[in-house]
Amino acid sequence: MPFAVPLTDSAELRPLEPWQAGEFLAHVDKARDALAQYVPWAEVVTDEDRARSYLSRYARRQAADEGRMYGIWLEGELVGGVQLRGFDSDSGTTELGAWMAPEAQGRGLITRAVQRLIDWVIGVRGLNRVEWRCTSDNTRSAATARRLGMVYEGTLRQAFVHHGEVHDVQVWAMTRGDWEQRPWG
Known part of the structure; x- marks a missing residue:
């Protein structure tokens, strides 16, 4: 049986x-x-070989202590996930990424999953900073960062190209000091 962390009863x-x-x-x-509206890899993962390749990249990153990928299962079905992107234990920082299928949104699953990862990243691994980045039009993602108690640090203007359009990117972060005052357990 693989490692599993309960998020809810289901x-x-x-x-x-x-x-x-x-x-x-x-x-x-x-x-x-x-x-595909927000995550570029949704257009790359188009067959089982490409899906395996994408997941293998994160397996290699985990082996090198440079990233991790987790899925969220609801009633036994994969419905979303979270990633530790750019995990850098030397500098004490990481960036979190997340995605959720529409039918599973609104249940707090991303928020709960990210809370567990932040607790592990800061409380166990000893990193000092967790970043959350989202395009300025991704209001659901920004709301998640706000619910987590992250601090909005600013906007990187024209920092992300997706579907041929240039987007501004909001940067949210939680430092160790913020985490010690976190709004959850």
Whole structure:
């Protein structure tokens, strides 16, 4: 049985690994239109080999202590996930990323999953800073950062190109000091 962290009575957070490429692809296929609006990899993960390749990249990053990827399962179905992108224990920083299929949104699953990861990143691994970045038009993502007690630090103007359009990117962060005052357990 793989590692699993309960998020609710019917949802859990688990590592998302290369051997789950078929399940990951099915999830992306089902939610592709909604995911592709904000996550570029939704257009890259188009067959099982590419799904395995994407998950393998995170497996290699985990082995090198440079990133991690976790899935969120609701009633046994993969419905979303969270990533530790750019995990840098030397500088004490990481960036969190998240995605959720439309049918599972509004249940607080991303918020709960990110709370667990922040607790691990700062409380166990000893990092000092967790960043959350989202395009300025992604109001759901910004609301999640706000709910987590992250501090809005500013906007990187024209910092992200997606679908041929240039987008501004909001930067939110939680430092160790913020975490010690966090709004959850």
